[in-house]
Amino acid sequence: MTRIALDAMGGDRAPQETVKGAVDAAAGGVEVVLVGDEARLRPLLRESGADLPVVHAPEQIGMGEDVSRAIRDKKRASISVAARLVAEGEADGLVSAGSTGATVAAGAILVGRAPGVSRPALAAVFPLGHPTVVLDIGANLEVRPEHLVQFGVMGSVLAQVYLGVEDPAVGLLNVGEEEGKGRPLEKESFALLAAAPLRFAGNVEGRDLGRGAADVFVTDGFSGNVLLKGVEGTVSAMSRLVLAALSEDDPALQAALPVVLPRLAVLRESLDPDTHGGAHLLGTRGTVVVAHGSASRVAVANALRLASAGAERGLVARVAEGLARV
């Protein structure tokens, strides 16, 4: 049994949706401890009829703040208190739907880096067709080639632990498939990745997403963030365009919609960030999951399940083992 600390005050819809999500996850067997303003959390818990432990944390970190400073200064902020629970062994993992920057800083500074890790990295699973782990998606906007090798190892562990891929293939995100493409970063990383203890699949491009060219794409945090948001934007835009294409005032079309739209809704849901729970901060001494800022009850519960599964399957230890071989 593993215990997950939830930053119950983080996110646009906190604390209402975070408490509900925690209650749902707890009902499904996840051991959750809520961290936040006790005076606000207790009544919500009473309403829900559930009894979950609460650790009081009266402060919050705002969206505009310098996060590294805020993490150090605001010792009673909910994200800081949750991270210290992990650092002190009171919890095995941490979930927050608050500011990504604050969660990354809390993970790196307060939970602390796992042995051998230079840079903790944010990894997301892209659910388009063949599921693909992409990292970094924003924790480190500029990186060196040796960081990309570590990202490859950490991403491989994530693909093993969560996607069940035995020997994941790692691709280097680039502007073309041929060796020799890219910036100096990609050219140097190519050689290092080819020599690293992982299955290197060479260069990959955004158009390979979901096609199984690789299970893991590694890149710097700027490019990964651009890719992630470009994919999200395209999924939203295409969903709108598909509905618009089917909204014509033609009786035959209108008659067809009741059988067509439910199928498209299922697809849309499978591509929804809420369904997937969130991004993983890899390379810290505890499982850290960053949920979407707009996370609903469902998304919070999924993020808690994800963190719990990561902790139970030894994600942190396996990342450390992997990096020890580099």
Added chain:
Amino acid sequence: MTRIALDAMGGDRAPQETVKGAVDAAAGGVEVVLVGDEARLRPLLRESGADLPVVHAPEQIGMGEDVSRAIRDKKRASISVAARLVAEGEADGLVSAGSTGATVAAGAILVGRAPGVSRPALAAVFPLGHPTVVLDIGANLEVRPEHLVQFGVMGSVLAQVYLGVEDPAVGLLNVGEEEGKGRPLEKESFALLAAAPLRFAGNVEGRDLGRGAADVFVTDGFSGNVLLKGVEGTVSAMSRLVLAALSEDDPALQAALPVVLPRLAVLRESLDPDTHGGAHLLGTRGTVVVAHGSASRVAVANALRLASAGAERGLVARVAEGLARV
């Protein structure tokens, strides 16, 4: 009347599809000159029943070659000869579906940079909802802040000339909307763009594509390439997933498809790169359009029309005017 030189040997489907595309464009009023191996082009022209001028160019630049060197050494390569026709005033513009690197090098080196341009940049129009010009998508993998300002000015001219937007809004592609986000490149560029003679809309993200947050997104060529290919990959993946979601063996669903699929096919076509002709190399002394490597007859014809329209509307002169104000 403007005259466009077509690299008839460039592209996976050349010269068959390039000749057919040229014949179609010429039938629609575009003045085209074919550049390539006369012995191969003449019979194809005879087959098509059309009579277009041919300039003989027996060499080609292969995919693996160092393009800057090849452009200088292979003076009789089709792309080099086509570029020299523009440089010498024999043509107003150039279209190639061959190697993007070779076309960019031919544009920058042989056609030559327009007055005031530091770095010619590749611009694409993203057709998702609100059409958006994105540059650079791969000509300059690493750039300085002053280059992004030039890209903003050049992209604005493209949006005016092709999209009919009177006063285009220019966004800086970044990892968040707030000022202060990003790498040093974005932080420094933000201030320069805010002071530049263009309508600066602040930071934008990939998820803003198609939503009208800006008409032009500026970024370095690596990030722009990642965004472009991520969007292309997502459009393909979602098209496959939508068809799969509707392929179930349910009689009611099967009965609905004849009225639904044609609408989705129209949408798919509107998002197809072939429909849009290609990317523009901005900042050279002639209109240069890079068509997709897999360009079909339709795509080649569209690229020729695009180049012809750019030349007729004075794209090159207007870019130079815009840059003179920076």
